[in-house]
Amino acid sequence: MAGAGVFSEILDGDAYKYYSNGEWKKSSSGKTVAIVNPTTRKTQYKVQACTQEEVNNVMELAKSAQKTWAKTPLWKRAELLHKAAAILKEHKAPIAECLIKEIAKPAKDSVTEVVRSGDLISYTAEEGVRILGEGKFLVSDSFPGNERTKYCLTSKIPLGVVLAIPPFNYPVNLAVSKIGPALIAGNSLVLKPPTQGAVSCLHMVHCFHLAGFPKGLISCVTGKGSEIGDFLTMHPGVNCISFTGGDTGISISKKAGMIPLQMELGGKDACIVLEDADLDLVAANIIKGGFSYSGQRCTAIKVVLVMESVADALVEKVKARVAKLRIGPPEDDCDITPVVTESSANFIEGLVMDAKDKGATFCQQYKREGNLIWPLLLDNVRPDMRIAWEEPFGPILPVIRINSVEEGIHHCNASNFGLQGCVFTKDINKAMLISDAMETGTVQINSAPARGPDHFPFQGLKDSGIGSQGITNSIDMMTKVKTTVINLPSPSYSMG
Numbered sequence: 001m002a003g004a005g006v007f008s009e010i011l012d013g014d015a016y017k018y019y020s021n022g023e024w025k026k027s028s029s030g031k032t033v034a035i036v037n038p039t040t041r042k043t044q045y046k047v048q049a050c051t052q053e054e055v056n057n058v059m060e061l062a063k064s065a066q067k068t069w070a071k072t073p074l075w076k077r078a079e080l081l082h083k084a085a086a087i088l089k090e091h092k093a094p095i096a097e098c099l100i101k102e103i104a105k106p107a108k109d110s111v112t113e114v115v116r117s118g119d120l121i122s123y124t125a126e127e128g129v130r131i132l133g134e135g136k137f138l139v140s141d142s143f144p145g146n147e148r149t150k151y152c153l154t155s156k157i158p159l160g161v162v163l164a165i166p167p168f169n170y171p172v173n174l175a176v177s178k179i180g181p182a183l184i185a186g187n188s189l190v191l192k193p194p195t196q197g198a199v200s201c202l203h204m205v206h207c208f209h210l211a212g213f214p215k216g217l218i219s220c221v222t223g224k225g226s227e228i229g230d231f232l233t234m235h236p237g238v239n240c241i242s243f244t245g246g247d248t249g250i251s252i253s254k255k256a257g258m259i260p261l262q263m264e265l266g267g268k269d270a271c272i273v274l275e276d277a278d279l280d281l282v283a284a285n286i287i288k289g290g291f292s293y294s295g296q297r298c299t300a301i302k303v304v305l306v307m308e309s310v311a312d313a314l315v316e317k318v319k320a321r322v323a324k325l326r327i328g329p330p331e332d333d334c335d336i337t338p339v340v341t342e343s344s345a346n347f348i349e350g351l352v353m354d355a356k357d358k359g360a361t362f363c364q365q366y367k368r369e370g371n372l373i374w375p376l377l378l379d380n381v382r383p384d385m386r387i388a389w390e391e392p393f394g395p396i397l398p399v400i401r402i403n404s405v406e407e408g409i410h411h412c413n414a415s416n417f418g419l420q421g422c423v424f425t426k427d428i429n430k431a432m433l434i435s436d437a438m439e440t441g442t443v444q445i446n447s448a449p450a451r452g453p454d455h456f457p458f459q460g461l462k463d464s465g466i467g468s469q470g471i472t473n474s475i476d477m478m479t480k481v482k483t484t485v486i487n488l489p490s491p492s493y494s495m496g
């Protein structure tokens, strides 16, 4: 159970503590932040509202702990990560329980998120041992005008203190996708979890605590992003920010100083459907891609661009599958569960009403109870409707009918986002041409967009992000190359 057994020390009365210097603490602010259960709309948990002084303190601790950690052998860092991964998986049930209560993630998917996170940590440890254990050796005579008088040795060094800020929709998985790479590379880590998802993150952090990481190396400060976010992201003690979320990331990138940034932001993933596509496959992927976790995924299909000649048939197939979706609470493992907050539900409703006013065809009746919104397919959407461009982050999917592939590519590329996209066709040559033409970080051929498997590179163009994630890329991003050059008194050629 959450907050019980090995997790009892992270709870104080009805409020969860924050993590600093290897200990669970109450904030001196005396204030807490309420986490509202999206299903019941009642306060489920409370977390500490940390102060600026407490943030200063964890930054100081992180700075000094990192120096010792950087001197810890790579195999030992990996060993501790493997241990944390095993403990996390062992405690998947209470952590999944938090995900269900905090973010209304369906029960099975909540368990999957925790198990996948354990696997991600283990893979990161293995990958880190390999890629951080190697460097380059360069010789000077390959550049014109040089003799072989210089030997250059490169290695990857840690950056220092990494600030990790994940979003609500995968709070555990997107936290460990930052924590694992940061730690294996010899950095220390300060985590600011999303408010919805904070308690799941605190349980996950406790698994790292139980694994026995050194004091101060990992900290977790809680509080509303709008209140402590700026103080954290502009803190002089931070050497790297890895952020996943919405437009907040754009403002963070404007305020952060001269430090490496990894930004994984929003998306408006297009699904381009050609005339020769297998429409049953497309319909199945539209359901999976557009409606899993009620559309609250960065890589959800967020607009369908279908050739007019097959549009009627596709819409009918999708409608039939929408009718089979189970709608209700996450505890019952329903397909469509309440969206994360009331303000999200209001925002989604605004997009629906705009589409209604402008004449979109409603394939189902619009229905909402509290934060629970019934899945809705909107046909005949036109570019003057907000839903054609904005990210609903809810179970609402627009269909735009196109008369040429170029029209579909044009709509995709006119978006300010560029996360992923997908194309359905049996013609691989056409698929490749379309993939090359789409301005997105990834294009999936004959499948819905998805982040993962977690070792695949994952990146967004334009407003969808800076840099690239995926285990190897994240490790690289959280290191800097250092070179040492050996200067010889005279040219030296092997076997010369």
Ligand code: NAP
Pocket (backbone or CB within 6 Å): 165, 166, 167, 168, 169, 170, 192, 193, 194, 195, 196, 223, 224, 225, 226, 228, 229, 230, 233, 244, 245, 246, 247, 248, 249, 252, 264, 265, 266, 267, 297, 298, 299, 391, 393, 419, 451, 460, 464, 465
């Ligand atoms: P969000 O509102 O941008 O919040 C993300 C994180 O930023 C949360 O931890 C939030 O904390 C924190 N935050 C808020 N204000 C801040 C500030 N001023 N400074 C620093 N941190 C601040 O996003 P969300 O609603 O959680 O997640 C949905 C968005 O994430 C969607 O746009 C989705 O597409 C995107 N997303 C992208 C990816 C990707 O990999 N590309 C993956 C998943 C989600 P609080 O919760 O306390 O406000």
